[in-house]
């Protein structure tokens with residue numbers, strides 16, 4: 599089965615980024631963001647898992663949470679979380695749809711209390727990517743493909759990012775957060791990401 603690539607592609611299959619927005623992503627601007635602190639550019643990618651209600655897929659609730667429009671009466675869990683002011687830069691749904699809430703040069707509110715290699719407040723210097731899913735089951739093949747495409751685009755656009763600086767939320771908030779969970783296949787993701795890089799490198803040699 600071939601997976602159709604995201605729109606507006608480079609020849610390599612890597613989507614373009616302009617003015618902080620990813621081509622081909624559905625844009626749902628979130629108010630839950632602000633400027634990064636001075637001297638802080640994105641140098642870390644954080645992978646998350648999310649589903650609303652927990653364990654259910656496909657509803658409008660993640661968009662609603664990230665835009666402060668979650669109906670507290672629509673589900674008991676929503677009554678607990680509807681006042682959270684949170685966001686991420688990207689969401690990759692089970693279908694492979696990519697949604698962007700915050701431009702990459704602004705600070706999204708995805709990591710909470712966190713630290714990476716001795717630096718606290720990871721929101722200051724990271725880009726957050728949510729995968730629609732739970733700790734309890736594998737992510738979809740199309741989500742890995744989209745993730746590799748999006749990360750390859752980000753690596754090309756933001757020179758302080760690196761394939762070595764990609765963490766799970768559970769890595770930067772251990773004991774507090776468990777996402778993207780034990781089923782997230784880091785080896786498979788890095789294999790696909792390497793393929794994106796090789797394709798891009800090959801193209802640059804050829805042209």
Ligand SMILES: [Zn+2]
Nearest residue numbers: 646647767777
């Ligand atoms: Zn998370």
